Amino acid sequence: MIVTIDGVAASGKSSVASGVARALGVPYVSSGLLYRAATLLGLEAGLRLENAAELLAHLRAQPLRLEALAEGNRVWVEERDLTADLHSSRVDRGVSVVAALPEVRAWVDGQLRALPEPFVAEGRDMGTAVFPQAAAKFYLTASPRVRAERRARERPEDVPAIEAALVERDRLDTVQSAPAPDARVIDTGNLTLEGVIGAVLAGLPARQG
Ligand SMILES: Nc1ncnc2c1ncn2[C@@H]1O[C@H](COP(=O)(O)OP(=O)(O)O)[C@@H](O)[C@H]1O
Numbered sequence: 640m641i642v643t644i645d646g647v648a649a650s651g652k653s654s655v656a657s658g659v660a661r662a663l664g665v666p667y668v669s670s671g672l673l674y675r676a677a678t679l680l681g682l683e684a685g686l687r688l689e690n691a692a693e694l695l696a697h698l699r700a701q702p703l704r705l706e707a708l709a710e711g712n713r714v715w716v717e718e719r720d721l722t723a724d725l726h727s728s729r730v731d732r733g734v735s736v737v738a739a740l741p742e743v744r745a746w747v748d749g750q751l752r753a754l755p756e757p758f759v760a761e762g763r764d765m766g767t768a769v770f771p772q773a774a775a776k777f778y779l780t781a782s783p784r785v786r787a788e789r790r791a792r793e794r795p796e797d798v799p800a801i802e803a804a805l806v807e808r809d810r811l812d813t814v815q816s817a818p819a820p821d822a823r824v825i826d827t828g829n830l831t832l833e834g835v836i837g838a839v840l841a842g843l844p845a846r847q848g
């Protein structure tokens with residue numbers, strides 16, 4: 640069984656996916672971390688992020704490994720754990736450019752489709768482009784202010800700066816961020832994290848494999 644959890648930036652996707660996956664006893668995978676890792680490696684190598692050919696050659700030369708831990712995914716390049724560096728403002732600013740490249744999207748999608756079921760997948764297009772056959776699909780939203788206030792607890796920047804950056808990233812991500820027509824939309828604004836996890840679990844079909 641595949642469960643997809645898509646949504647706008649900082650809507651709670653990874654926290655909810657982790658909670659749902661733990662409740663089901665299955666792994667979850669964060670597609671955004673692969674886009675973030677591609678961005679970080681491109682920035683560190685001094686590449687122009689819009690140059691797909693250069694970036695793909697660089698990514699193929701140092702294969703990434705996504706470790707789908709239930710408590711939080713990690714991304715490795717050989718012995719180096721990139722995870723702590725993936726949520727910087729520098730990566731936030733560059734990631735939408737990288738995610739707009741069809742070649743990079745195909746590179747991410749290939750890695751995700753190779754994963755053995757069952758799992759929970761979170762991102763923007765898990766229920767549309769990548770796993771249209773998923774057994775259950777969810778789409779998380781919340782106002783920009785609510786999302787910025789939540790993220791401000793994890794970042795050094797202030798709420799207005801974070802909110803502006805989130806709104807801009809939503810705009811750049813519009814193409815791949817449409818909810819699947821068969822997704823259940825959950826506004827997380829007035830819900831606790833546990834409340835959202837409960838709503839997703841309640842929306843699952845009768846337990847399959
Ligand atoms: N319903 C909620 N209520 C309160 N805080 C939440 C809720 N959902 C997520 N959070 C918090 O908001 C922040 C962003 O959530 P995260 O799971 O990283 O979102 P995303 O993966 O969509 O970027 C985290 O600090 C998380 O704990």
Ligand SMILES: Nc1ccn([C@@H]2O[C@H](COP(=O)(O)OP(=O)(O)O)[C@@H](O)[C@H]2O)c(=O)n1
Pocket residue numbers: 647648649650652670671672674675734735736738761762763764765808812815
């Ligand atoms: N399935 C996905 C997941 C992420 N992304 C891109 O990757 C970026 C980072 O995704 P993320 O899920 O880690 O971001 P947050 O919502 O956690 O801030 C997004 O802003 C998109 O540009 C995407 O295009 N498609």
